[in-house]
Amino acid sequence: MTANTSDRTHPTLILGVLSLAGLAYAMLSSSVVPALPTMQHALHTNETGITWLLTAYLLAASVGTAILGRLGDMYGKERLLLLTLVILAAGTLLAAVSSSLAVIIVARFIQGASGGIFPLAFGIVRDEFPREKVAGSIGLLSAILGAGSGVGIVLSGVIVVHLNYHWLFWIPLVLTLLAAAATWRFVPESPIRVPGRINWFAAALMTTGISTVLLAISEATAWGWGSVKTLGLIAVGIVVSLVWIAVELRSRNPLIDMAMMRIRGVWTTNLAAFLLGAGMYASFIVFPQFAQLPKSTGFGFGASVVVSGLYLLPSTIGMMILGTYAGRISARFGSRAALLAGTAFTTAAFALLTVAHSHPYDLLLAAGLLGVGIGLAFAALGNLIVQAVSNKQTGVASGMNTVMRTLGGALGGQLSATLIAAHTAHGFPTVTGFTDTFLMATGFLVVSLLAGLLVPKRGADWSAQDAGHPEAAVDSAVAAEGVR
Numbered sequence: 001m002t003a004n005t006s007d008r009t010h011p012t013l014i015l016g017v018l019s020l021a022g023l024a025y026a027m028l029s030s031s032v033v034p035a036l037p038t039m040q041h042a043l044h045t046n047e048t049g050i051t052w053l054l055t056a057y058l059l060a061a062s063v064g065t066a067i068l069g070r071l072g073d074m075y076g077k078e079r080l081l082l083l084t085l086v087i088l089a090a091g092t093l094l095a096a097v098s099s100s101l102a103v104i105i106v107a108r109f110i111q112g113a114s115g116g117i118f119p120l121a122f123g124i125v126r127d128e129f130p131r132e133k134v135a136g137s138i139g140l141l142s143a144i145l146g147a148g149s150g151v152g153i154v155l156s157g158v159i160v161v162h163l164n165y166h167w168l169f170w171i172p173l174v175l176t177l178l179a180a181a182a183t184w185r186f187v188p189e190s191p192i193r194v195p196g197r198i199n200w201f202a203a204a205l206m207t208t209g210i211s212t213v214l215l216a217i218s219e220a221t222a223w224g225w226g227s228v229k230t231l232g233l234i235a236v237g238i239v240v241s242l243v244w245i246a247v248e249l250r251s252r253n254p255l256i257d258m259a260m261m262r263i264r265g266v267w268t269t270n271l272a273a274f275l276l277g278a279g280m281y282a283s284f285i286v287f288p289q290f291a292q293l294p295k296s297t298g299f300g301f302g303a304s305v306v307v308s309g310l311y312l313l314p315s316t317i318g319m320m321i322l323g324t325y326a327g328r329i330s331a332r333f334g335s336r337a338a339l340l341a342g343t344a345f346t347t348a349a350f351a352l353l354t355v356a357h358s359h360p361y362d363l364l365l366a367a368g369l370l371g372v373g374i375g376l377a378f379a380a381l382g383n384l385i386v387q388a389v390s391n392k393q394t395g396v397a398s399g400m401n402t403v404m405r406t407l408g409g410a411l412g413g414q415l416s417a418t419l420i421a422a423h424t425a426h427g428f429p430t431v432t433g434f435t436d437t438f439l440m441a442t443g444f445l446v447v448s449l450l451a452g453l454l455v456p457k458r459g460a461d462w463s464a465q466d467a468g469h470p471e472a473a474v475d476s477a478v479a480a481e482g483v484r
């Protein structure tokens with residue numbers, strides 16, 4: 001880092017700005033979940049229609065995240081972050097002022113397309129911060145991705161009960177506008193650029209392939225996992241994705257560098273991210289639903305919408321604490337060890353729920369374990385990806401890792417919904433569906449733990465080990481590791 005760069009960089013202030021941007025986006029990703037029944041009634045629609053508020057967001061996020069990360073690597077991360085926040089603000093304002101289901105679905109799609117906030121933020125941290133601050137800063141931002149989702153669910157019940165669903169968008173809109181203004185004022189533009197141009201044909205293929213698979217997964221509960229629609233869309237999505245990969249391999253200007261994706265430190269971390277997402281994302285939906293079920297079911301706690309959200313509070317607190325200390329943990333033990341420990345804690349949380357869920361403290365204890373686990377694992381995933389690639393690939397590599405987490409979360413969430421819907425009595429889910437969900441999550445996480453063992457070992461993270469020559473250390477590490 002040059003003296004000129006140091007003079008214009010204020011890491012604590014920039015980290016605060018990036019954290020605010022990430023918090024706004026993460027809250028929007030989850031805050032509508034507890035409010036779906038209320039919004040369904042207010043918008044005069046059915047369950048199929050209202051779930052598109054989640055589906056539209058998911059589809060846009062799965063594609064926009066990687067593309068914006070790539071554009072940031074090419075044209076400047078600060079510039080793209082500011083543009084992304086403006087897009088997010090536009091989508092959020094549209095949702096806040098609308099009372100039409102179709103318009104809010106469009107607004108949610110626009111919001112989801114802003115998923116590049118996190119990979120862009122990771123890139124800014126790596127380009128601008130002193131090496132000793134990189135691991136901790138990326139860890140905190142990674143934790144905000146999970147903790148912000150928890151905050152969205154906790155606040156959602158309070159907002160819906162005391163205000164109305166429009167405020168689910170007004171509050172994040174204020175945060176987004178503040179983050180945009182602060183980004184323009186305080187975040188410097190990185191001088192690091194990747195020459196080239198966007199391969200729009202590859203972008204179209206990637207968008208079609210991933211979106212088709214995600215659409216099939218999102219609708220699988222309604223259509224049936226074995227239906228012609230579901231299997232047909234999955235098959236089409238896989239074929240288009242294979243064509244996309246073939247095009248990328250032959251392109252002089254690939255959208256996603258497949259050589260990068262084959263680096264052992266990249267593909268193993270992406271695999272772990274997919275499995276971790278499949279195992280843990282269901283908790284944000286299942287925990288409040290479990291707590292809200294009436295005591296007459298024999299296992300529900302009869303909690304209100306507001307109180308049910310509080311069952312995720314230990315998880316949110318745990319994520320933030322572990323994210324804050326991620327740098328120290330990474331420097332002391334390495335990010336691979338943090339990933340394994342985090343996955344183990346998360347596995348323990350769902351294993352506990354599989355055998356013990358009859359008292360509120362079972363859910364609270366599991367949420368605490370989950371917070372520790374996700375805080376460690378999310379921070380580790382962000383750092384492992386950054387360590388595995390050169391600084392010219394930070395945005396796109398981080399974006400693809402987030403996409404893999406999103407794909408896994410979509411799969412796990414829909415499998416959970418299917419298991420719960422398959423076991424009902426007297427109009428309510430039975431405990432069997434929840435037990436099966438907890439067992440399924442435990443299985444995904446055990447496999448994620450095994451995948452974590454494949455991540456290459458390092459004696460210490462480059463952020464602490466190679467403080468004097470960070471870029472050279474990363475590039476040499478990537479070259480030595482090679483494509484495996």
